[in-house]
Amino acid sequence: MKTRHRCIFTIIVIFACVGICVAFKEKNKSVKRAPDKRPNILFVISDDQSYPYASIYGTTGVKTPAFDEVARSGVLFNNAFVAAPQCSPSRAAILTGRNIWQLEEAGTHSSYFPKKFQVFTNVLENSGYWIGYTGKPWAPGNWKNAGWTRNPVGPEFDDKTLQPPTKDIANLDYFENFVDFYNQKKDHEPFFFWYGGYEPHRTYAEGSGKNAGKNIMKSFVPKFLPSDTVVKSDIADYDLEIEWFDQQLGKMINFLRQKGELENTIIVVTSDNGMPFPSAKANLMEYGTHVPLAISWPAKVKAGRICNDLISLIDLAPTFLQVAGTDTMHGITGKSLTSLLLNNNNNRPHRTYVLTGRERHTHARPDDLGYPSRAIRTKDFLYIMNIKPDLWPAGNPPPDNAMSADGTIKSKENKSIGIGYKDIDDPSPTKKFMIKYKDEFPALFEEGFEKRPADQLFDIKRDPWCTKNLADKPEYVVIKNALKDQLKKLLTQQGDPRMLGYGDIFDSYPRFGLMRNWPGFKEKGEYNPAYEPKGMQEIK
Incomplete structure (x- = not known):
C-alpha cells in the first residue's frame, strides 16, 4: 500500500512540474535570450617592426611594457607573418584577408586600392560597429581615385597633436585621438579602432636612442648586420621609436580599464612588416616578414598562453568578422583564429605553412x-x-x-x-x-x-x-x-x-610615390603600357 501511494505521489509531482514549466514557457514565450555582448576591437599596428623586437621576447635594448601586458593577458605568438614585407600591400592584405597576388594594384606598393575588394572595416561598420583610426591607415597609395570616399580603414581621427620627443617622431597624439573617437560613439555601441603608429619607420633622429639614455651596447643586432657601434646606435634609435609607439598603447589600455571596457575588448598588437635595414624590410627573408603579435580578450581568452603555430596576418580579417558575428567576405583566403584563441582547436596546428x-x-x-x-x-x-x-x-x-x-x-x-x-x-x-x-x-x-x-x-x-x-x-x-x-x-x-x-601586369601598375631619375618609364601615377597584357585594360 505504501508503495502504491508513493507512485501516485510521484506521478502528481511530475505533472505539477510539467504544468509549471508549460506555464513559465507560455508566460515568457515572447522573451528571447539576450545575445552575448559584441566585443570591442582595438587593432594596434606599428610601422616596420620585426620580430623579436619586444621585451617579452627576451630582446635586449628595447622595453615594451604595453605589448608585454597584452601578451600576458592573452596569447603571445612566436610565428606571425605578414603577407608582404612592405607597408601598403601588407595593410591591404590585412584589410581584405587576401594575399597580395589576389589584390591587383593593391598588391604592389603605393598604387591604387581597387574599390571592388571588400574590407573587414566596412563589414563591421555595416553591422553596427563604430569605427575609426588614428595615425597610419592603408598607405601609401591612392584610394581617392579608385572609387573610395574615405581611406579603406575608415574615418580619420587625427585632430589632436603634441610635441614629440624627437623631430622624426610623428606629432600626432594617438591616445587623445582614441579618446576623441571613443567619446563620439553611442552608449553600448561596440567599436573597432585602428591605431596605426608611424613608428618605427625611418627617418630617425640620429643618436636619439643614445641621447635618451640607452646603452647602445645592449642593442640587439641580428647576424645579417655588422656588429658595429654605428649599427648598434642606429638600432637604438629604432628601439626608441618602438618604445614611443608602445607608450601610447599603454595609455589606451589604461583608458579602457577606467571605462570598464577592457574585459570585453579584443586587443591585437602587431606590425605591417620588418625593420628598415638591409636584408629585412622589402625582403622575404625572416626579418622582412616575421612580426610581433599579441592578442588579448580577457572575457574569453585564457591569459598567459604562448603559441608557436604559424599565423598569417590575413587571418585577422576572418577572425574579426567571426567574433563580431557578421557575414564573411567573398574571396577571403585567411583562416580565422577564433578556435585557436578560445582553445577549441584540439591542439591541431592552425597552419602548416604561410605564404608571402x-x-x-x-x-x-x-x-x-x-x-x-x-x-x-x-x-x-x-x-x-x-x-x-x-x-x-x-x-x-x-x-x-x-x-x-x-x-x-x-x-x-x-x-x-x-x-x-x-x-x-x-x-x-x-x-x-x-x-x-x-x-x-x-x-x-x-x-x-x-x-x-x-x-x-x-x-x-x-x-x-x-x-x-x-x-x-x-x-x-x-x-x-x-x-x-x-x-x-x-x-x-x-x-x-x-x-x-x-x-608583368604588376609592373604596369602606377606608382604614386617618389619617382627617381632612373632610365625608362618614370611617369608618376600612370600605367606603364609596356607591361599591360594585351586585352587587359585596367581602370585609368
Whole structure:
C-alpha cells in the first residue's frame, strides 16, 4: 500500500512540474535570450617592426611594457607573418584577408586600392560597429581615385597633436585621438579602432636612442648586420621609436580599464612588416616578414598562453568578422583564429605553412620595375622563389662613377638616385656604413645588396637570420623541390598572375610615390603600357 501511494505521489509531482514549466514557457514565450555582448576591437599596428623586437621576447635594448601586458593577458605568438614585407600591400592584405597576388594594384606598393575588394572595416561598420583610426591607415597609395570616399580603414581621427620627443617622431597624439573617437560613439555601441603608429619607420633622429639614455651596447643586432657601434646606435634609435609607439598603447589600455571596457575588448598588437635595414624590410627573408603579435580578450581568452603555430596576418580579417558575428567576405583566403584563441582547436596546428610575396617597393630600378618573389614558410624551412633573379633585389646600384667610396654622390644629375639600392630605406647610417665598408664583410653585403639566385632555402631553426642559402646543397634538394612545387601549386590555385603567364601586369601598375631619375618609364601615377597584357585594360 505504501508503495502504491508513493507512485501516485510521484506521478502528481511530475505533472505539477510539467504544468509549471508549460506555464513559465507560455508566460515568457515572447522573451528571447539576450545575445552575448559584441566585443570591442582595438587593432594596434606599428610601422616596420620585426620580430623579436619586444621585451617579452627576451630582446635586449628595447622595453615594451604595453605589448608585454597584452601578451600576458592573452596569447603571445612566436610565428606571425605578414603577407608582404612592405607597408601598403601588407595593410591591404590585412584589410581584405587576401594575399597580395589576389589584390591587383593593391598588391604592389603605393598604387591604387581597387574599390571592388571588400574590407573587414566596412563589414563591421555595416553591422553596427563604430569605427575609426588614428595615425597610419592603408598607405601609401591612392584610394581617392579608385572609387573610395574615405581611406579603406575608415574615418580619420587625427585632430589632436603634441610635441614629440624627437623631430622624426610623428606629432600626432594617438591616445587623445582614441579618446576623441571613443567619446563620439553611442552608449553600448561596440567599436573597432585602428591605431596605426608611424613608428618605427625611418627617418630617425640620429643618436636619439643614445641621447635618451640607452646603452647602445645592449642593442640587439641580428647576424645579417655588422656588429658595429654605428649599427648598434642606429638600432637604438629604432628601439626608441618602438618604445614611443608602445607608450601610447599603454595609455589606451589604461583608458579602457577606467571605462570598464577592457574585459570585453579584443586587443591585437602587431606590425605591417620588418625593420628598415638591409636584408629585412622589402625582403622575404625572416626579418622582412616575421612580426610581433599579441592578442588579448580577457572575457574569453585564457591569459598567459604562448603559441608557436604559424599565423598569417590575413587571418585577422576572418577572425574579426567571426567574433563580431557578421557575414564573411567573398574571396577571403585567411583562416580565422577564433578556435585557436578560445582553445577549441584540439591542439591541431592552425597552419602548416604561410605564404608571402613582394612586387615593386620603390622606384629603385630602370623602367620602374619591381622585384617579384614568392615564399613559403613552414615550421622548419623558408623557401624563396626569386622570379627574376637578373634584377637587383635591393634596387640598382647608382650609375657608374656616380658614387665615391664613402657613399656620397659625385654627379649632380644623379643626386635624385642617391647612393642607390633604394629598396633599402634612406637615410640609414647602417646602409651607408655597409656600402662604405663592404669589403670588410663581403658575405653580409652580398646578402643585403647583391643579386640573388632563383632559389633560396633556409633552415630556420639553425639559421633564423637567413644567412646560409641551402638551395644548392645536395642533401637539401628534395626539400627544396617539394617546397617549390607546393608553392607553385598554391599560387596557381589562388590565381597569381606570376604563375598564369601575365605576371608583368604588376609592373604596369602606377606608382604614386617618389619617382627617381632612373632610365625608362618614370611617369608618376600612370600605367606603364609596356607591361599591360594585351586585352587587359585596367581602370585609368
